[in-house]
Amino acid sequence: MILGTIFGRIKASRKGLFERNGCTGTEIYTHVLCSARASDARGFLVERPETELDPVSACSLCRWSDRCAEQWEAEDSLALVAGISRSQRQKLEAAGVTTMAGLAAQHDRVPRMTMETLRRLVSQARLQSARRAGGPPSFELRDAEPGKGFGMLPPPDECDVFYDIEGDPYFPDGLEYLHGVWYCEDKDWKFRAFWAHTREEEGRATANLLAFLVERMQRYPNAHIFHYANYEIAALRRLTAQHRTGEAAMDQLQRERRFVDLFRVVSGAMVASEKGYSIKDLEAFYMDKRATDVATAGASAVFYEEWRNTHVKQHPIFNAE
Structure with missing residues (x-):
């Protein structure tokens, strides 16, 4: 988000750049772009626009993901609620609900949110809060609907x-x-x-x-x-x-x-106490914690890339479950 704020506004084109003073169009383009980016970066540091930590699909590959997770945990952020969307978080925050604990205790309607969606999110927050407090894995079955959940x-x-x-x-x-x-x-x-x-x-x-x-x-x-x-x-x-x-x-x-x-099937049939609905998150219900190093898709990609560089036959990528 920060890099997008700094660089996202800079869209230059090589069209119209000609050789001048021995410089090619590409060199002129590069110089102008770097100068513009540096100027924009200085403006960003002076203005300091407000930013927030927003979960995205690339979080599992980000080197700063632990930093974000620590802050979400400290704030009891709505970002921790499994399956919640950004627009749903915004609607809840606009209604004064800013933490997972607050969502777990929510009884009033939330503007522009259906009661079915609110009930699911409240159940999710309640089960996750109990789990984070040290409770065992738990789940609640959702109402059966034809063609959804177990019906699939x-x-x-x-x-x-x-x-x-x-x-x-x-x-x-x-x-x-x-x-x-x-x-x-x-x-x-x-x-x-x-x-x-x-x-x-x-x-x-x-x-x-x-x-x-x-x-x-x-x-x-x-x-x-x-x-x-x-x-x-x-x-x-x-x-x-x-x-x-x-x-x-x-x-x-x-x-x-x-x-x-x-x-x-799973997400349509139940609400679970875990931090997500990935298959590795839900292993808490049917197996012990993995003993291998390759525990997530992100870790798998990292280990495979290491193997491509080393070609060590006994690498964990070939020995994981």
Whole structure:
């Protein structure tokens, strides 16, 4: 936010810049842009516009995320409420509700917010507050609605597939370096990895994964592919278009409604006491805390990038759950 305030207003163009005094247009452009940025930065330091710590999708990769988290904890900030949006925080703050504890005790209506949304947020804040105070993991079931929550689950099949993907945002233009599937074959659970360490391998891994999924769905017509949140589907759509491979297979799987998003199932079925609804947050309900170093998607990306630089075979990225 701060960098955007400093630099966001500077939009220069190379058009109209010509060689003068032996300088190329690019050099003139660079000089003007740097001078303008320095001037704008000095103005920012003098004016000191008010800023606030606002959670964004890149927080897990930010070197200052711990600093923000400490301040949110100290302030009992609404930013800590799982699943709350920025607009919802703004509506609550405008109504005088500025902390998680205040939200947990809220009974009055909030202007421009539906009662259903307010009830969900109040329940979320109450459960999280109890958990932060040292209580055990807890949850409350939401009212059942057709096509939502548990109503989205198909009948279980022993040939179902569980799918996850890992990406490296530090690779130039990003790299989906691992597709992992967990499935049962001959009453034995197996894990299969589709690795990619280059752009070309990324395309081959995508094609091989989709070939595996299509073949398995043809063999087991009642099976489905379970994933958590929309990233996997969005990534596969992008990869098939980018590499021009597996597009027909992806279309077929989607037409047959083979993909089941467990995030939508969970978030639509219950309110949980944890700080978020990622699959790693919800592990508190069914397994002990991970003992490995690779505990989050952000950590996974960091470890993978380290491996790309070292190629150490015993790196934690290859030994994590």
